Amino acid sequence: KGVSEKILWRRSLQMRDQQQAWQESPEGKRMVQFRSTLPAYKEKEAILSLISSNQVVIISGQTGCGKTTQIPQFILESETESVRGAACNIICTQPRRISAMSVSERVAFERGEKLGESVGYKVRLEGTKGRDTHLLFCTTGILLRRLLDDRNLKGVTHVIVDEIHERGMNEDFLLIVLKDLLPYRPELKLILMSATLDAEFFSSYFNGAPILNVPGFTYPVKTHFLEDILEMTGYRLTPYNQIDDYGQERMWKMNKQAPRKRKSQIASTVEDAIRAADFKDYSQPTRESLSCWNPDCIGFSLIEYLLCNICKSERPGAILVFMTGWDDISSLKEKLLTHPVLGDPNQVLLLTCHGSMASSEQRLIFEEAKDGVRKIVLATNIAETSITINDVVFVVDCGKAKETSYDALNNTPCLLPTWISKVSAQQRRGRAGRVQPGECYHLYPRCVYDAFAEYQLPEILRTPLQSLCLQIKSLRLGSISEFLSRALQSPEILAVQNAIEYLKTIGALDENENLTILGRYLIKLPMEPKLGKMLILGAIFNCLDPILTVAAGLSVRDPFLTPLDKKDLADAAKSQFSGAYSDHLALIKAYEGWKYAEIDQGGYEYCWKNFLSAQSMKAIDALRREFLCLLKDIGLVDSNAASCNTWCHDVNLIRAIICYGLYPGICSVVHNEKSFSLKTMEDGQVLLYSNSMNARETTIPYPWLVFNEKIKVNSVFLRDSTAVSDSVVLLFGGSLSKGDADGHLKMLGGYLEFFMEPAVADMYQSIRRELDDFIQS
Numbered sequence: 083k084g085v086s087e088k089i090l091w092r093r094s095l096q097m098r099d100q101q102q103a104w105q106e107s108p109e110g111k112r113m114v115q116f117r118s119t120l121p122a123y124k125e126k127e128a129i130l131s132l133i134s135s136n137q138v139v140i141i142s143g144q145t146g147c148g149k150t151t152q153i154p155q156f157i158l159e160s161e162t163e164s165v166r167g168a169a170c171n172i173i174c175t176q177p178r179r180i181s182a183m184s185v186s187e188r189v190a191f192e193r194g195e196k197l198g199e200s201v202g203y204k205v206r207l208e209g210t211k212g213r214d215t216h217l218l219f220c221t222t223g224i225l226l227r228r229l230l231d232d233r234n235l236k237g238v239t240h241v242i243v244d245e246i247h248e249r250g251m252n253e254d255f256l257l258i259v260l261k262d263l264l265p266y267r268p269e270l271k272l273i274l275m276s277a278t279l280d281a282e283f284f285s286s287y288f289n290g291a292p293i294l295n296v297p298g299f300t301y302p303v304k305t306h307f308l309e310d311i312l313e314m315t316g317y318r319l320t321p322y323n324q325i326d327d328y329g330q331e332r333m334w335k336m337n338k339q340a341p342r343k344r345k346s347q348i349a350s351t352v353e354d355a356i357r358a359a360d361f362k363d364y365s366q367p368t369r370e371s372l373s374c375w376n377p378d379c380i381g382f383s384l385i386e387y388l389l390c391n392i393c394k395s396e397r398p399g400a401i402l403v404f405m406t407g408w409d410d411i412s413s414l415k416e417k418l419l420t421h422p423v424l425g426d427p428n429q430v431l432l433l434t435c436h437g438s439m440a441s442s443e444q445r446l447i448f449e450e451a452k453d454g455v456r457k458i459v460l461a462t463n464i465a466e467t468s469i470t471i472n473d474v475v476f477v478v479d480c481g482k483a484k485e486t487s488y489d490a491l492n493n494t495p496c497l498l499p500t501w502i503s504k505v506s507a508q509q510r511r512g513r514a515g516r517v518q519p520g521e522c523y524h525l526y527p528r529c530v531y532d533a534f535a536e537y538q539l540p541e542i543l544r545t546p547l548q549s550l551c552l553q554i555k556s557l558r559l560g561s562i563s564e565f566l567s568r569a570l571q572s573p574e575i576l577a578v579q580n581a582i583e584y585l586k587t588i589g590a591l592d593e594n595e596n597l598t599i600l601g602r603y604l605i606k607l608p609m610e611p612k613l614g615k616m617l618i619l620g621a622i623f624n625c626l627d628p629i630l631t632v633a634a635g636l637s638v639r640d641p642f643l644t645p646l647d648k649k650d651l652a653d654a655a656k657s658q659f660s661g662a663y664s665d666h667l668a669l670i671k672a673y674e675g676w677k678y679a680e681i682d683q684g685g686y687e688y689c690w691k692n693f694l695s696a697q698s699m700k701a702i703d704a705l706r707r708e709f710l711c712l713l714k715d716i717g718l719v720d721s722n723a724a725s726c727n728t729w730c731h732d733v734n735l736i737r738a739i740i741c742y743g744l745y746p747g748i749c750s751v752v753h754n755e756k757s758f759s760l761k762t763m764e765d766g767q768v769l770l771y772s773n774s775m776n777a778r779e780t781t782i783p784y785p786w787l788v789f790n791e792k793i794k795v796n797s798v799f800l801r802d803s804t805a806v807s808d809s810v811v812l813l814f815g816g817s818l819s820k821g822d823a824d825g826h827l828k829m830l831g832g833y834l835e836f837f838m839e840p841a842v843a844d845m846y847q848s849i850r851r852e853l854d855d856f857i858q859s
């Protein structure tokens with residue numbers, strides 16, 4: 083031990099010398115000079131001394147003041163300079179992959195090193211970490227997984243939890259675990275960093291931990307709201323456009339109290355156009371108004387107009403456009419690419435930035451544009467606080483973000499574009515003033531901004547808790563509800579009960595809330611349990627290839643496009659994939675066709691002809707690979723296999739596996755004279771989204787549909803469904819064994835009792851039991 087300590091010690095001295103040499107070099111000097119201009123630098127001593135005298139410290143400071151890049155470095159530097167050098171081991175968590183990667187790269191660069199020397203990163207399936215790495219940036223999920231094997235975080239000296247103001251579910255969860263750990267690891271330091279000033283709240287959670295605020299500096303940002311933009315650009319809205327696009331209806335939902343008043347306020351402040359719009363249609367969101375959220379919205383032309391205006395007549399500087407989600411980004415991009423100015427690569431460098439992008443693609447956004455070329459980045463709210471795109475001078479903010487919400491009463495999750503909070507809007511604005519005075523264009527009237535909520539609701543209060551509950555179980559943290567009652571803000575009891583119930587139904591927990599073998603595998607797959615279940619069964623039944631496509635397809639934007647002006651053509655193209663009464667099987671067909679075409683000639687023509695999104699296809703392709711890696715990682719697929727050449731075409735088996743994954747997402751098909759209707763136990767009558775393959779059928783020759791998702795708008799709509807037979811539901815739906823049998827039978831409407839001979843029912847039960855045992859083993 084003495085020898086290895088000596089080696090470590092010597093290496094740490096070497097690293098210190100190396101670092102000093104770098105700082106003396108011309109480039110190093112310039113970097114030191116740059117770093118010393120950051121607001122965090124001025125607080126360096128105060129921060130370090132606060133950390134040394136407290137176990138928990140909270141640091142807040144405006145985005146860009148140097149929290150993420152500087153504070154971990156301060157700790158690293160001060161530790162390397164002290165005797166403890168070799169022993170320090172700092173982990174800094176980031177809510178997203180892209181920030182973990184870009185930040186570690188930046189910090190290594192600031193230190194004149196390559197990644198994997200003193201600074202490393204680790205995200206799911208990727209990472210660089212060397213034996214000298216003392217500062218590791220990772221996603222929060224990675225740290226949570228580490229806690230699985232190493233509950234006390236042995237050897238870790240500092241944990242820095244970044245971006246706590248976002249109140250992500252993982253971060254909230256991690257804080258409970260760390261809070262419990264602190265008494266057992268008195269020498270472990272916990273540093274929480276937030277970009278907003280709500281630090282008091284965290285401080286009281288950690289028994290009055292001290293707060294240090296880094297005073298920020300940004301250049302002034304000129305703010306324009308919609309009314310100003312219209313006046314400035316002379317762009318004229320026609321009555322419906324802006325309202326369709328940015329879905330005012332959500333707004334009314336948010337401010338249930340006084341929609342009438344709001345309407346009149348808007349009418350008096352914004353142009354005639356808005357006043358003329360018929361708001362009564364929007365006070366109640368309908369299927370139609372919701373589906374207005376897509377490609378050909380006229381609202382995109384306002385953005386286009388504005389961007390073009392900036393390109394032509396404003397000073398140089400990149401433009402950052404905050405869009406709602408990936409679908410909007412890709413549709414807008416497609417539109418802009420056809421524009422004479424914005425689509426011309428000699429004039430504009432058009433980039434996109436969102437969480438699910440491949441890492442090589444993500445790096446592009448940090449590149450600087452050539453002289454005379456304007457950089458435009460279309461981003462989701464990921465660019466709001468976690469990543470810094472340096473040369474931004476103009477920000478365009480659509481005012482929305484996709485937010486998951488969850489209605490515990492109906493046990494129905496929703497993922498909908500929602501208005502952002504005031505804090506988010508300020509953050510977005512702040513992105514413009516980093517390098518010089520900037521301008522921010524909010525694409526909504528000021529009165530709408532005034533009605534925004536102050537903060538966004540924390541994720542733990544608005545999303546289903548299934549994955550979280552599994553994690554709690556896997557970390558052996560005791561009773562789920564007791565554990566969650568110690569959160570910063572505890573979720574509703576009903577939401578917790580629903581999640582536990584769900585996990586029991588799908589066979590991940592037994593009736594005593596203990597993990598089953600299946601549950602143990604699900605934990606190792608960082609994705610929704612239903613996708614994990616499908617993949618596991620796909621691997622077991624040697625039917626992985628199509629199932630990889632289904633699972634990947636459920637995680638990306640619907641690849642079937644329906645441009646409003648070419649609806650008939652798109653429908654016709656789509657019909658060639660139908661016929662199996664299944665959106666999932668249609669997707670498999672489309673993907674296999676694309677894959678075939680892609681190997682040959684890139685696949686674009688195929689997509690074009692068949693109204694498929696090439697981007698979604700590529701995303702599916704990438705996700706399939708990722709899922710396969712994960713399955714290899716946990717030993718369910720032979721790790722030497724280059725790919726999974728199990729092009730299984732047994733449609734019934736595929737249906738069964740889909741059912742195994744999606745159950746209890748199931749509804750019964752009730753036929754009447756001319757068509758059919760659908761019913762679930764909890765909701766009664768439900769409807770299909772119009773773009774579902776099954777929505778074009780007049781009959782469905784199966785008694786059940788399993789579905790991926792139901793979303794409540796004013797009726798309950800089902801997305802992506804597959805028709806399945808009785809036998810499949812009986813054998814693959816939920817778990818028939820033990821405690822769940824009751825619920826399952828009820829679900830089937832007493833099917834066994836009423837329609838089946840007792841002997842046949844018994845036979846099913848016994849096959850079912852065998853099958854369950856087989857899968858669990």
Ligand code: ADP
Pocket residue numbers: 120143144145146147148149150151152184188448467470472516
């Ligand atoms: P915070 O975490 O407080 O929001 P950061 O530590 O991320 O701030 O960034 C501090 C400063 O470092 C930024 O204002 C920017 O000037 C610079 N910076 C950060 N990341 C990069 C990068 N990838 N490329 C160039 N400069 C960067």
Ligand code: MG
Pocket residue numbers: 146149150151244467468
């Ligand atoms: Mg930061």
